[in-house]
Amino acid sequence: MSVARPVGILQDLQGPKIRVGTLHDGPRQVEPGDRVVLTLDGADGTIILPHPEIFAAIAPSHQLLIDDGRIRLEAEECQSSSITARVVAGGRTLERKGVNLPDTVVDLPALTAKDRVDLEFGLSVGVDWLALSFVQQPKGLIQAKALIQGRAGLIAKIEKPSALDSLSEIVGEADAVMIARGDLGGEITPEDVPGRQKEIIRLCRQLDRPVIVATQMLESMITTPAPTRAEASDVATAVYDGADAVMLSAETASGQFPVEPVAMMDRIIQRTEGHPFYAASLSATAPEADTSNRAIAAAAVDLANALKAPAIVVFSSTGASGRRIASRRSPRPTALLTTNTAIARRMALVWGIRPLVDAEVTNHDTVPIIPEKAAWQLGLQDSDHSIVVVCGFPFGVPGTTNRIRVIPLSAHETTFAA
Known part of the structure; x- marks a missing residue:
């Protein structure tokens, strides 16, 4: 079907994503107060964490958040190849779920070997945007741009606290920005996410950078055909703040109702942009005509x-x-x-x-x-x-x-x- 207009393709590079590995005995239930052991090799009865750089950096009392913080652990004993942790918030430890370490500074490369291979493949087939995950410093974007050489736009995904510390430099170096709130909300406290989101959007507008607000926007629609009122308000808030795009994730990638979230998000956007408060809210944050x-x-x-x-x-x-x-x-x-x-x-x-x-x-x-x-x-x-x-x-x-x-x-x- 022809849409009679250019369509952009975005490739999302995985980045140095930290995940638990496969579990020898399959998923297991952990309860608050339980002790679990995470190891490099996933010995019997332990949870595999195949990231030696974590074992080198973590310290007692540091938090480990699994599956967007649904499971919360606190490190107690830290060895070179094992971590004993107490369960703070329990749940079912599924395989290959993401891990956030809000208290630990982990030395991770901006581009993994897999990212470099994926980047070259994406450029070879003509993608228009490349999203760099877990950006921490502007130098990661500079490295990526040296490889891209202008063949695509570069999106900086903001999902690490260290990125917030260098936000102006990162936004200035990127061609566009994505506020990846799932991982960001696991790295900073949830109550801080709304304010940081507004801050990032305003900075992007001031620097003429497109900005995307992503993840958990209509999360309940993964399993239901209608959103909560809070989710509708969340999408509208991103529009009122001046986001260029709002993005669905699991709602369409693995949800039971993949069409309904798209239609719902479209209706929310149209109603919001048609509301009298929309123009007024954006005029208050209009960029300075300073050049x-x-x-x-x-x-x-x-x-x-x-x-x-x-x-x-x-x-x-x-x-x-x-x-x-x-x-x-x-x-x-x-x-x-x-x-x-x-x-x-x-x-x-x-x-x-x-x-x-x-x-x-x-x-x-x-x-x-x-x-x-x-x-x-x-x-x-x-x-x-x-x-x-x-x-x-x-x-x-x-x-x-x-x-x-x-x-x-x-x-x-x-x-x-x-």
Whole structure:
């Protein structure tokens, strides 16, 4: 089925994910107060933890959280190849579940050997975004970008406390950000997650970076066809805060009702963005127009609103101008025209942007004509209004956005502002 628009593909790299291994005797029930032993080799009666770096770093009283914190252990005796821990919160210890260590600083590589192989495979088949898991420092992103070499956008997944300590540098280095709240909520206290989420979203908007809010958004819909009211509010809060995307995980990957969560999330987004409080909440956190490029974006949005223009059309070779306009959350549809198919697919992630590929976008002579084609694809062909066009001179050169034009859809007479 054709959707008549570019579709972006995101590859999620596993990263140095810490998991318990397979259990010789299968899953077992542990209760509060029980003692369990974790070992490298998974000897009989123990839980295998195949990560020697943990045994080198953990200390008594440190917490081990299994399966997003459903099972909570506290280390008591720590040896080079075994950890004896007391069960604080019990449950069924399933195999291959994730482990979080909020009290332990573990020396893990930014990219594992498996990540490097997976990254090269993803690039070979043309993925548009690569998500780097468990980012701790900006240097991990720099290493990944050296391997990617501009062939895809890089998403930093924020799920470690150390990433919060270097947040500005990480967001500045990344092309986009994902707030992975499942693992993040296991590493910091749950009551701190909402505030940190707002902080990350606001910073991403200030730096014109797309931001995704992910995991446990409609968690109850894994087993039921309707969400809780709290879950609906959680999704809406991410939208009110200015997230570019909200993301489902187990709800669609392994849930019993994979279609219903998608439809429900879509309805929540539409109702939220249509609410009178939506524009007001976002205007309070609008980015500063502190550079010429951001000032152009702000002026274009203000001009489109003043003229009640049905759309904004931005010409871009890198997508940067589109991201700056999107950060201001214009209520007008925004079409981004580019000759680069890869950039168009990458821009599918950005809020409010309709990416369009057109090989005729080559010089200023095409500026009065191409917007009509964009308007047609936006369903505005019957409009007698003018649309606002943003472009640069020299044309097609990254970083030169410096012009705004107002172009009537029914004629080619133009008003020019530089």
